[in-house]
Structures are given as structure tokens and as C-alpha cells.
Amino acid sequence: NAGVTQTPKFQVLKTGQSMTLQCAQDMNHNSMYWYRQDPGMGLRLIYYSASEGTTDKGEVPNGYNVSRLNKREFSLRLESAAPSQTSVYFCASSDGGRDGYTFGSGTRLTVV
Amino acid sequence: QKEVEQDPGPLSVPEGAIVSLNCTYSNSAFQYFMWYRQYSRKGPELLMYTYSSGNKEDGRFTAQVDKSSKYISLFIRDSQPSDSATYLCAMRRGSNYKLTFGKGTLLTVNP
Secondary structure (H helix, E strand, C coil), X not given: CCCEEEECCEEXXXXXXXXXXXXXXXXXXXXXXXXXXXXXXXEEEEEEECCCCCCEECCCCCCEEEEECCCCEEEEEECCCCHHHCEEEEEEEECCCCCCCEECCCEEEEEC | CCCEEECCCCEEEECCCCEEEXXXXXXXXXXXXXXXXXXXXXXXXXXXXXXXXXXXXXCCEEEEEECCCCEXXXXXXXXXXXXXXXXXXXXXXXXCCCCEECCCEEEEEEC
């Protein structure tokens, strides 16, 4: 029972490079989310997808794009990475019920 | 005023102590309340889920909601070093609404 799987676990980018963070869930959840977590800032929502085929901006969407590829997969793309995007990124999924969100184990991204 | 306020700590207690973690909120529409636990370098995991005011107990953990005061608490009895983690409160208006998280409280339980 894998839950939410994120790849890669670690990444170092140079300023201006692009990359895609992958997320897949095997719980048949409708909703998926991308958060970033920074010291003293808590979890901040970047983008979310309430259901397959829809995506919406969260609290801090600038510099990011997302794709809900199918019900299982939700990717986050950094088109031109900046040092301010150095963070830990978490993907989560939910069926809207009592189980709340299920989080992945995170991607630690450093932009130099 | 932020929708959810949580004291970031850090909080350091001896093993066996009773720990109280708290959050206040401003949106009276919140109905569902949760506590997540996050170990270092891991993703948050759901610890407790409550709906409406009152207490809910699960082993050494008790979640308390006071809607009239817009205040929620998590109590940990007989705290253990394995309880050392960051605890995040979270809440939402309804089943299909997004969660709003507190910033988390870092707890260390010393043996």
C-alpha cells in the first residue's frame, strides 16, 4: 500500500533550470495538492486539483505550473528555478472524507 | 489576523509529562478539526480527527474542540521520546473544502 509517492526525493538545481516534480497516489482520491514547507512559514499551498481535469491556484502559485495527468498523477513544474524556490515540497491527496490528507514523503529542492 | 494561529514553540518536556498543544482560529465556519504529526524529514501524518465541539480520545492522545472559544487542543499523556515531532493543527469548513493548517509546534520529549 504505497499511498502517495513523490519523485525525486532530493534535487539540486542551478538558477534558471527547469524541472518537474512527480506525484502519484494509489488510493483513488479525487483531490490532490502541492505544498511547500519552509522554516517558520508552515505549509503553504501552491496549487491543487479538486478533481481530474481541474486545477486551481493556491496561496503561492507564482513560478510554478501544474498538470493533473490523470486521476492518479499530479505534477509540479518549475520553469525557471530561483533560489527563493529552495524548499521542501509535499504532495498530498484526499477523498474529502474523514481521513484528511495523505502526504507523500517530500522532495527536498535546493536552487543554487 | 491569520485564520489559524499556532504557537511554534519549541516545546521541550521530560519523558512522562503531560503535553498540551493548542491552536486558535478566527473562522467560525470551520467544522472539521485535525491534528497531524510530522517527524523530521517526513511528511505529515494524520493523528486525530474531530467534528464539532467536545473531546475525542485515542490511547495517550486526546483532542479537544471548543467552538465557542474557537480553540482546539491536543493533549499527550505519559509523553515518550518517540512523540518528539512537529504537531500541526488543521481545519476546514466542510468535507470538500481545503484544509487550513497552523504553522506547527516543535515538541521534544527528553528521556
